[in-house]
Amino acid sequence: MSYVFVVDTDRHPLNPVHPGRARILLSSGKAAVLKRYPFTIVLKTSVEQPLLTPLRLKLDPGSNTTGIALVNDQSGQVVFAADLSHRGHAIKGALQSRRGVRRSRRNRQTRYRKPRFSNRRRPRGWLPPSLQSRISNIKSLVHRLQKLCPVSAISMELVKFDLQQMENPEMCGAEYQQGTLAGYELREYLLDKWHRTCAYCGRSDVPLQIEHIQPKAKGGTERASNLTLSCGPCNQKKGTQDIAVFLKKKPELLARIVAQAKAPLKDATAVNATRWALFERLKPFGLPIECGSGGLTKFNRTKRGLAKIHWLDAACVGRSTPETIHAEGIVPLCIKASGHGNRQMCGTDKHGFPIRHRQRQKVHHGYQTGDLVRAVVPEPLKTAGTHVGRVQARATGSFDITTKPGTRVAGVGYQYCRPIQRCDGYSYTKGAPYAGA
Numbered sequence: 001m002s003y004v005f006v007v008d009t010d011r012h013p014l015n016p017v018h019p020g021r022a023r024i025l026l027s028s029g030k031a032a033v034l035k036r037y038p039f040t041i042v043l044k045t046s047v048e049q050p051l052l053t054p055l056r057l058k059l060d061p062g063s064n065t066t067g068i069a070l071v072n073d074q075s076g077q078v079v080f081a082a083d084l085s086h087r088g089h090a091i092k093g094a095l096q097s098r099r100g101v102r103r104s105r106r107n108r109q110t111r112y113r114k115p116r117f118s119n120r121r122r123p124r125g126w127l128p129p130s131l132q133s134r135i136s137n138i139k140s141l142v143h144r145l146q147k148l149c150p151v152s153a154i155s156m157e158l159v160k161f162d163l164q165q166m167e168n169p170e171m172c173g174a175e176y177q178q179g180t181l182a183g184y185e186l187r188e189y190l191l192d193k194w195h196r197t198c199a200y201c202g203r204s205d206v207p208l209q210i211e212h213i214q215p216k217a218k219g220g221t222e223r224a225s226n227l228t229l230s231c232g233p234c235n236q237k238k239g240t241q242d243i244a245v246f247l248k249k250k251p252e253l254l255a256r257i258v259a260q261a262k263a264p265l266k267d268a269t270a271v272n273a274t275r276w277a278l279f280e281r282l283k284p285f286g287l288p289i290e291c292g293s294g295g296l297t298k299f300n301r302t303k304r305g306l307a308k309i310h311w312l313d314a315a316c317v318g319r320s321t322p323e324t325i326h327a328e329g330i331v332p333l334c335i336k337a338s339g340h341g342n343r344q345m346c347g348t349d350k351h352g353f354p355i356r357h358r359q360r361q362k363v364h365h366g367y368q369t370g371d372l373v374r375a376v377v378p379e380p381l382k383t384a385g386t387h388v389g390r391v392q393a394r395a396t397g398s399f400d401i402t403t404k405p406g407t408r409v410a411g412v413g414y415q416y417c418r419p420i421q422r423c424d425g426y427s428y429t430k431g432a433p434y435a436g437a
């Protein structure tokens with residue numbers, strides 16, 4: 001079970017509690033529900049000098065989904081887990097369709113606009129809107145979690161491969177020197193660089209071995225630039241021959257391998273622009289930030305025998321990861337960024353012709369589109385029954401409720417609705433409980 005967040009009467013975060021404990025507090029009237037998602041209760045009495053256990057907030061940023069986990073570093077217990085789905089693609093699509101409509105309108109020469117050459121500079125730190133939205137999603141979630149539980153540090157995955165550690169293993173820690181982690185990260189890196197195929201025969205569905213381009217016997221180094229991957233037979237055939245001798249009859253292949261081996265390691269070191277921007281924007285939270293590499297995350301996850309899920313990846317980010325991660329029974333919260341509605345005041349058809357206008361008013365009969373409501377409709381009515389879901393509010397007072405993705409109850413009167421949680425730009429569902437790998 002995921003833990004339940006607790007705040008005191010002054011809304012200061014306390015230690016998350018076991019759901020059983022939360023149930024006792026609620027049924028005995030000592031606490032009340034503050035928030036449905038993530039489930040948070042508020043105590044009715046104040047707590048004098050609470051003893052807080054620090055939690056580490058761990059992030060694995062991705063382009064579609066960001067894994068989030070709150071981990072107790074001492075016990076290795078995952079306290080809260082979430083998969084955050086971004087809407088970068090939706091934003092990109094919306095901007096592209098707007099661009100298309102404007103472009104066609106200008107081409108029709110229906111309106112003259114003066115050229116604007118002086119106001120096209122982008123502000124410092126500008127990011128494309130789709131990336132900006134991903135970063136804002138993560139930032140707002142960090143901000144919210146900080147208000148619900150004692151977060152003392154942040155860990156995030158910053159780079160795919162840690163090349164500095166790969167090249168100088170002696171620089172960093174005992175685990176690295178023993179070769180296990182260094183070898184693992186190197187192998188992952190080579191698999192990526194050589195596209196999981198044998199460099200000599202191009203087969204990809206066979207076990208691959210790490211192969212020295214310039215053989216060790218002839219003075220070849222262990223650096224990544226002297227390594228490639230080959231299948232067993234090719235490796236044996238090559239033996240300790242020099243690559244120029246081995247590929248004497250295939251000069252094109254020789255040239256290609258040599259070029260690819262020497263290719264700078266830049267693309268792997270180059271930090272993904274979004275992640276770097278996220279790192280910069282997490283600094284103002286004032287918490288210590290630990291950065292890890294993708295290779296280290298995978299190493300940690302495999303070593304602890306955990307499944308490949310976004311939030312478990314997040315729990316394994318960084319060197320601070322505890323020896324054992326207790327994640328059994330954790331129900332992740334699936335958070336989907338849904339935006340705060342459309343800003344468009346005038347909707348157009350596919351030709352860009354205005355066909356509908358909307359009111360400036362967003363709140364109708366006390367509800368706003370996106371609110372989570374519970375509607376109890378009495379018997380003789382067509383929509384009779386209990387419906388829980390996202391509401392679409394209309395000025396007429398006849399609301400639609402989306403109970404599940406794709407299932408919608410139309411025409412529920414506003415007077416039958418009760419709010420559960422006000423819209424905050426995200427929709428929430430519970431994921432499947434983690435049963436272990």
Ligand SMILES: [Zn+2]
Pocket residue numbers: 198199200201202203230231232233234235
């Ligand atoms: Zn081969």
